Amino acid sequence: MATPTEQILPSKFFMDVDRSNAIPLYFQISSRIESAIQSGALPPGTRLENEIALGERLGLSRPTVRRAIQELVDKGLLVRRRGIGTQVVQGRLSRKVELTSLHDDLTSLKKQPTTELLLHELIRPDARVARALSVATNDTVLHLKRLRFSDGVPLGVLENHLPPGFANITPEDLESHGLYQILRARGVTMRVAHQRIGARAASAEESKLLEIPNRGAVLTMDRTAFNNSGLPIEFGRHCYRPDLYSFETTLVDK
Amino acid sequence: MATPTEQILPSKFFMDVDRSNAIPLYFQISSRIESAIQSGALPPGTRLENEIALGERLGLSRPTVRRAIQELVDKGLLVRRRGIGTQVVQGRLSRKVELTSLHDDLTSLKKQPTTELLLHELIRPDARVARALSVATNDTVLHLKRLRFSDGVPLGVLENHLPPGFANITPEDLESHGLYQILRARGVTMRVAHQRIGARAASAEESKLLEIPNRGAVLTMDRTAFNNSGLPIEFGRHCYRPDLYSFETTLVDK
DNA sequence: AAGTGGTCTAGACCACATA
DNA sequence: ATGTGGTCTAGACCACTTT
Incomplete structure (x- = not known):
């Protein structure tokens, strides 16, 4: 058998x-x-x-x-x-989660990714952000909030924090390029990321931006990404429209 | 620096x-x-x-x-x-997703996992289940639906399909043991799993079972697990209370 | 020039499953 | 008894980074 x-x-x-x-x-x-x-x-x-x-x-x-x-x-x-x-293995295959940005994912799927910049500001990090980025609470970090579209349909609200040293990333950069694309152009390569994937009800603002019912379900992903020196480069809190996005993973027993 | x-x-x-x-x-x-x-x-x-x-x-x-x-x-x-x-790496560590069942996860966290068996029936698989398990649509599969509690709090609704050959798993087994525990006792070891993680609004039944608002957000996980011969052993569709459960993953650039 | 990880070789012995 | 993957050795050469 x-x-x-x-x-x-x-x-x-x-x-x-x-x-x-x-x-x-x-x-x-x-x-x-x-x-x-x-x-x-x-x-x-x-x-x-x-x-x-x-x-x-x-x-x-x-x-x-x-x-x-x-x-x-x-x-x-x-x-x-x-x-x-x-x-x-007796199973059909599927694209797995990789260490790429959503922008890259969409591009490789031949979807047209576009971005609307909602926030671009320099702030003092709260305790959570400071810990994730290994910076002091009186340091200055770049805070971004973007709305990502795929072929014109709103796909996710992307909130990111970057440590001091990336403060000079401009709004113009972000309108036309993915965040990881910008970082790569600066010689920064992501090597490791720790992610947490969950779900929650959307806020009023998110519901409106994503064109979903008020308090509708969103898929969330919190991520800290590290460069090839092991230093944290990005802390992101994203939420996605669950009808348009999901995560695939493969687990192997070792 | x-x-x-x-x-x-x-x-x-x-x-x-x-x-x-x-x-x-x-x-x-x-x-x-x-x-x-x-x-x-x-x-x-x-x-x-x-x-x-x-x-x-x-x-x-x-x-x-x-x-x-x-x-x-x-x-x-x-x-x-x-x-x-x-x-x-400059980041605090966190438990990662492993190829274990929820029951095992909870046990290792010293939470008391309990299970209420909602459904235990032999059915003809629909097209999706048949494809996932590599069985014919006129075969007989075991269909399970369980409500999983952690320390008495409802955590998730677990729906599973198992191929012919596991039809003799009894309701009594399932009340007291995790599914993977039962399979291991039969000499079946899981080696690979393909998962998809998403979110959606809960159904009326799920809302009631999980004690969350009607149409509230749930975290979903669809999984096909394979044994050490590469044969599909389990197809599961689970949904979890998002305030009590999430998935952690680590990505490494290769 | 010196030091690091990345790749590759040609063996060896062992544990496990099957016949 | 045979065949398989699992582990381990003692080298070698290379590419990349810093000094």
Whole structure:
């Protein structure tokens, strides 16, 4: 009943890897396997060849092949069992939560993101913001409130706080670019984010902005994002129209 | 300004690893470092010793040390930069989403979880459930609806579908044990889950059960969970009281 | 030039599942 | 007994950052 499907290995797996390419070998392999899964060439339940044989056929060492497979296990596309083998998970796939901004998300979905700037001010942070950004309460932080549209439909109210050093981000920047886009242009790259996702009734202002019933449900996301030095760069409190936005995650038991 | 704090390495890092222990060496090391971070012995911003030196002092090879560090990078506790080093992230930590059931979550928080079974029936799945569970629409699935309490307060309405083969789970099992607990007792271990988190207005029934205003906001979670063979075992549609429950996630840029 | 993490190799031994 | 993934070693070369 639970017998694995006979292994199927499309001919493109025999293609040699490109060692002159700057793309890591493990990534070339994992991308190739992922494409094969997404395209249906490796249907759910398929059992992969074992790590050593796969390495030999591709001219790669076992650790490299193993790392490629592990990437896909972590993505929830493959499962491994000792003594058994590696199989394709029996579930359709879905885009997962990534460390990108909503602006980037929409752009990649080919929706037209636009932004209306509601607030742009320098303030003293309250205790919560100060703690999240690791700044003093008598420091000055940039406080933003924006209304984000997708193809002209209001999607979410985005409130953000940024630490001193970003005070010179202009309203003009924010009307035409996503916040993360602006930060990247300044050489700031986000590496880690801690998020909390919840729900609540919308405020009167939010209901009006999002064009939903008064006290209607909104999906909320509070986030602190850190740069590659581990320093907090952004604290955001967002709320979204629940009929237009949700979060997808994949959990893997470790 | 962004100068890393001088490295601090508590004396317990000099303790030898236990090679007779069944716990993997990389896990012994990552746990030790994680505890040091959680306890404040390694405060935010601290720079770790480099991988090779750490390995020498612990009597471990570089790949093993590297794997230990990578575990914590993936958890969002450390950041690494080539040419720079490894540093502790400047953010307080929070419990993250794990592949456990709500019942387990509550138990580990020392809340008393109780359950009221609202529905326990064998039905023909609709198209959506059949697709999620990879079963035919003329198969028979177990349909459950439960009301979950935490210390006597209603927390969520949990609706689940399980594929044929789990039809013999009894109402008595479900009153006293979490669903995942029951499945584990049958030798079923969850390995992967795909989740979607959203929000909506509660139905009249849900409002009453959860003791919230009519049409009040609820947090929703739809999940398909897979066992270690990659087979779908459970499809759940849950809704929670948003004042009592939320989801935490950590995102790491890769 | 020196130091860091990122990648890769070619083995080894072990634990677990199946036949 | 055989085959699988899980762990571990002792090196190597490279890319990137700072001095």
